[in-house]
Amino acid sequence: MSAAIETEGQIASAARTDAPPAIVLDKVNKWFGALHVLRDVNLQVALGERVVVCGPSGSGKSTMIRCINRLETHQEGKILVDGIELSDDLRALDAIRREVGMVFQSFNLFPHLTVLENCTLAPIWVRKMPKKAAEELAMEYLTRVKIPEQALKYPGQLSGGQQQRVAIARALCMKPKIMLFDEPTSALDPEMIKEVLDTMVMLADTGMTMIVVTHEMGFARQVADRVVFMDRGEVVEVGTPEQVFNDPKTDRLQMFLSQILRGH
Amino acid sequence: MSDVTLNAATANPEATPRSAPLTAVGPIAWARTNLFAGWLSTAVTLVCGYLIIRAVMGFVDWAFINAIWSVPVNANGVAQTQACRDLAGSGACWAVVTEKHRFMLFGTYPYEQHWRPALVCILFVALYIVSALKRFWNWTLIPIWAGTLTAIGVLMWGGVLGLPYVPQERWGGLPITLILATFGLAFAFPLSILVALGRRSNLPAIKVLCVLYVELIRGVPLISLLFMASVMFPLFLPEGMNIDKLLRAQIAIILFAGAYLAEVVRAGLQSLPKGQYEAADAMGLSYWQKTGFIILPQALRTVIPPLVNTFIGFFKDTSLVLIIGIFDLLTAGKTAIVEPAWQGFGIEVYVFVGLIYLVFCFAMSKYSAGLETDLNKHRRR
Numbered sequence: 295m296s297a298a299i300e301t302e303g304q305i306a307s308a309a310r311t312d313a314p315p316a317i318v319l320d321k322v323n324k325w326f327g328a329l330h331v332l333r334d335v336n337l338q339v340a341l342g343e344r345v346v347v348c349g350p351s352g353s354g355k356s357t358m359i360r361c362i363n364r365l366e367t368h369q370e371g372k373i374l375v376d377g378i379e380l381s382d383d384l385r386a387l388d389a390i391r392r393e394v395g396m397v398f399q400s401f402n403l404f405p406h407l408t409v410l411e412n413c414t415l416a417p418i419w420v421r422k423m424p425k426k427a428a429e430e431l432a433m434e435y436l437t438r439v440k441i442p443e444q445a446l447k448y449p450g451q452l453s454g455g456q457q458q459r460v461a462i463a464r465a466l467c468m469k470p471k472i473m474l475f476d477e478p479t480s481a482l483d484p485e486m487i488k489e490v491l492d493t494m495v496m497l498a499d500t501g502m503t504m505i506v507v508t509h510e511m512g513f514a515r516q517v518a519d520r521v522v523f524m525d526r527g528e529v530v531e532v533g534t535p536e537q538v539f540n541d542p543k544t545d546r547l548q549m550f551l552s553q554i555l556r557g558h
Numbered sequence: 559m560s561d562v563t564l565n566a567a568t569a570n571p572e573a574t575p576r577s578a579p580l581t582a583v584g585p586i587a588w589a590r591t592n593l594f595a596g597w598l599s600t601a602v603t604l605v606c607g608y609l610i611i612r613a614v615m616g617f618v619d620w621a622f623i624n625a626i627w628s629v630p631v632n633a634n635g636v637a638q639t640q641a642c643r644d645l646a647g648s649g650a651c652w653a654v655v656t657e658k659h660r661f662m663l664f665g666t667y668p669y670e671q672h673w674r675p676a677l678v679c680i681l682f683v684a685l686y687i688v689s690a691l692k693r694f695w696n697w698t699l700i701p702i703w704a705g706t707l708t709a710i711g712v713l714m715w716g717g718v719l720g721l722p723y724v725p726q727e728r729w730g731g732l733p734i735t736l737i738l739a740t741f742g743l744a745f746a747f748p749l750s751i752l753v754a755l756g757r758r759s760n761l762p763a764i765k766v767l768c769v770l771y772v773e774l775i776r777g778v779p780l781i782s783l784l785f786m787a788s789v790m791f792p793l794f795l796p797e798g799m800n801i802d803k804l805l806r807a808q809i810a811i812i813l814f815a816g817a818y819l820a821e822v823v824r825a826g827l828q829s830l831p832k833g834q835y836e837a838a839d840a841m842g843l844s845y846w847q848k849t850g851f852i853i854l855p856q857a858l859r860t861v862i863p864p865l866v867n868t869f870i871g872f873f874k875d876t877s878l879v880l881i882i883g884i885f886d887l888l889t890a891g892k893t894a895i896v897e898p899a900w901q902g903f904g905i906e907v908y909v910f911v912g913l914i915y916l917v918f919c920f921a922m923s924k925y926s927a928g929l930e931t932d933l934n935k936h937r938r939r
Contacts, residue, residue: 363839391840395840396837402831404838405936407936415841416841420842
């Protein structure tokens with residue numbers, strides 16, 4: 295049943311665009327010890343596509359996107375990012391990580407560096423950009439996330455929402471082709487969620503390829519080309535936001551949606 | 559719901575904020591709350607005050623009022639210490655320091671050449687001060703250290719630039735302590751960082767090597783390591799090859815301090831949240847970039863207090879080299895009072911030597927406290 299829906303979703307996306315896939319996950323399996331956390335996960339993301347991944351906690355959605363830049367290693371199956379296959383080849387991994395930006399639930403800014411230094415470190419040392427150019431670029435992105443005036447402060451002096459926007463700017467400074475968001479608003483107070491979501495909507499409008507793990511259904515409806523629903527390590531349903539939210543085909547998704555709606 | 563929790567003050571956003579309740583200030587108020595809060599506290603204050611004043615007065619009497627600062631020397635060059643002995647412990651005989659300080663500071667180094675080790679000590683202190691200044695924390699420190707240490711070697715050994723050659727066996731006193739401590743910590747600290755990183759490495763061979771090193775070295779007393787360096791090590795060397803005794807002791811100290819410091823550094827590495835490693839990885843930083851820019855700067859800041867604790871410990875532990883016959887500051891002090899005329903004046907000598915150790919250790923401790931505040935600016939809001 296789930297496999298049938300899976301194919302349907304992929305056909306839908308393939309019809310939508312002819313661009314080569316930015317990310318391909320092919321029968322990916324992963325175990326934490328005896329725990330089977332990813333089961334035969336198949337997913338293709340086209341260049342410029344925005345995909346929202348949702349599902350109950352423990353469903354493997356974070357693990358899946360962490361496999362894409364190899365913060366976790368998968369044990370079976372194939373992952374291709376920007377045409378390069380993820381393997382133990384370190385050079386391939388470096389090439390992939392240069393092109394894939396990531397935003398974490400707990401921000402993970404470097405507390406001993408200023409906001410500006412956080413943003414320029416990787417461009418200077420990984421992209422070998424001159425310091426001045428890197429700083430100009432950082433200021434440009436900090437302006438775009440609307441906090442240029444905080445550039446010389448330390449992360450600890452900012453609010454949670456501001457820190458997450460710095461984290462987004464920091465990832466963008468590497469000029470990535472793909473952005474991964476791992477529950478970017480889950481650690482934030484309600485009044486700060488909006489400022490981060492607005493930043494992400496703005497980013498989506500620029501045509502960035504994005505995979506976003508989130509429970510923010512409003513964001514998914516507004517931005518996502520496709521919504522992926524995961525449960526117990528499997529991709530259960532894939533479809534447009536309308537298909538997934540208005541016409542869930544599986545009991546598991548129906549149950550999840552009813553819980554989410556009750557929670558809100 | 560709001561009936562219970564709301565009151566006029568919180569409901570009105572215009573309400574003026576209340577200031578914190580007033581607390582009494584000033585020395586009298588402080589004394590009243592801390593020293594004379596009740597009859598028991600008053601009694602304890604008075605008793606302790608009496609004891610402290612008695613102890614301080616006793617020390618002042620001994621160290622200054624009844625003290626003898628110099629004694630006559632007879633024609634044979636033997637000090638006439640009868641006046642000191644007549645004091646029978648009621649006053650300090652600082653004459654022993656006046657008379658013997660050159661020996662305590664420089665050991666058996668040729669007397670007329672004492673300016674050389676004295677200059678060495680000054681160079682060391684200057685090197686510490688320059689290294690402590692943030693302004694010099696860049697590549698210029700490397701030539702500064704190399705230059706100073708070469709100058710120190712030239713001064714101590716001589717044999718060039720018209721300086722008479724002085725064999726290492728005749729060195730002693732404060733320069734030995736400073737050489738052992740400075741070289742010891744300057745080499746042990748980088749070594750410890752590598753070992754701590756190695757212990758967390760994914761490569762099994764490196765990890766096992768680092769664990770073995772730390773556990774083996776840490777598991778034996780420093781004294782036994784020094785003995786091995788002094789007695790056993792030469793047995794393994796080919797015939798005719800000889801490595802300086804001081805150098806062997808120095809290596810033993812570096813290895814020993816390295817093992818201890820490695821565990822301190824590892825504690826700092828352990829304290830970093832996993833997210834810092836992941837963020838650095840996700841940005842594509844290489845292992846050494848990640849380690850140098852993200853991990854070590856944070857880890858080392860966290861462990862400044864235990865690091866300096868270990869530094870201070872090793873500064874004093876250099877005195878253990880006495881067991882293999884090297885004359886450090888403490889041993890030189892002890893040897894100074896072997897002479898019959900000065901026997902029995904150990905307290906004065908140990909107070910003098912102790913003060914020198916205290917000056918160095920206290921400076922380290924004060925500096926590290928300042929460094930901690932300065933480097934942890936980012937934690938302030």
